[in-house]
Amino acid sequence: MTALAPDPSLPYFPLFVSPEAYVDSLLDHFASTPLLQTLCGGVHLLDFFTSTPDLYTTLLPAPWRDFLAELDIMDLLDLLMREDLNALETCLGWRGTSTALPEDLVAYVRGVRTHTLDRQPRRTSQCQRNRKSAKLTRRVAVGMNVKKRHEVSLFSAYVDELASNLSDPTEALSSSSAGPTESETHRDSMPSVSHLIDFGSGQNYLGRALASEPFSRHVIAIERKGHNQDRAVKFDVMAQLREKEVVMRNKKTFRGETELALTLPGSASLPTPPPEPNDEAVEVVASSVSTLAIEDGSATKVELSADGKGSVQYISHEIQDGDLTNVIAQIVPLPDTSPAQSNPPTRNADQNTAQMTISLHSCGNLLHHALRSLTLNPSIRAIAL
DSSP states (O other), X not given: OOOOSOSSSSOOOXXXXXXXXXXXXXXXXXXXXXXXXXXXXXXXXXXXXXXXSOHHHHHSOXXXXXXXXXXXXXXXXXXXXXXXXXXXXXXXXXXXXXXXXXHHHHHHHHHHHXXXXXXXXXXXXXXXXXXXXXXXXXXXXXXXXXXXXXXXXXXHHHHHHHHHHHXXXXXXXXXXXXXXXXXXXXXXXXXXXXXXXXXXXXXXXXXXXXXXXXXXXXXXXXXXXXXXXXXXXXHHHHTTSSOXXXXXXXXXXXXXXXXXXXXXXXXXXXXXXXXXOOGGGGOOOGGGOOEEEEEOTTOOEEEEESSSOOEEEEEEOOOOXXXXXXXXXXXXXXXXXXXXXXXXXXXXXXXXXXEEEEOSSOOTTHHHHHHHHHHHOTTEEEEEO
């Protein structure tokens, strides 16, 4: 099985001798630079337009503002990313400006550049390794633009490979240098990854790809906004991950009630009834999907596959920290597909499983909470963000 970790593990510049040295230097630089702490986490970009007093005037020193006021935006980008900083420390009138280039601004740019990771693509990059096995079908890619399809296809393949490696006992044995007894204990203490918990799933593009073939993973989609979940369920129907809800209606009775309502006094002021949904847009062959619908105590509906396919369970939850105790408690156990067991899954099913936190384009504090979920929840075995 191929190794997931790149070599080197971090694409830092040759200035650092090891990943540990890079991380130590990054932490020291961040802790000793208050302006960097403020700009990278202390404020949001929109705060510059909405805050009173003005953040631009409040945060940046006056010499910086005087210099930047005369600078063209493209010249500023050259200063931040491309110019040789060693030749700029004593430079006066840089790019036609009448004010001197502040030395502390140069020092700030140099510190950020030093700790910036190398963004140049490599031949052994994860994108090129997964490109051949990351093709999304049209049903799964519904609603995605070209950029989203590219991101979801590559990241879903990486997450599936990572989960497979974590669930493979031979990988646990080969990664351990201990003796036979200790290796056996190490393997038994690390259960397989049964569910992928998607932080802020939105319309569940990533989870839908992982739940579909060829990955067939079981995804827990955490989303706070109900309209995102409703639209995600419609996309799941189109991807054949769940059966389309069948509405049984007596059309004669329905039409009669409608005509009666129109003949009543004041019926002209009644709102026009909504049109019936266009079933052709989401027509699915129900017989091709074998699922078992389960309703748990928290009114969370999930459709678990009865024939080894993936599934998606939606949980409405507002993420305020990395503690996922309430979310994990709502996970519906997987059905036992062995011939000896034909009963539906229950809460007393085998709990010797683990979860992995995943997220694509985490914004705000979601990334922080997802990182902390690894330490706050014993059953969370890995994260992929």
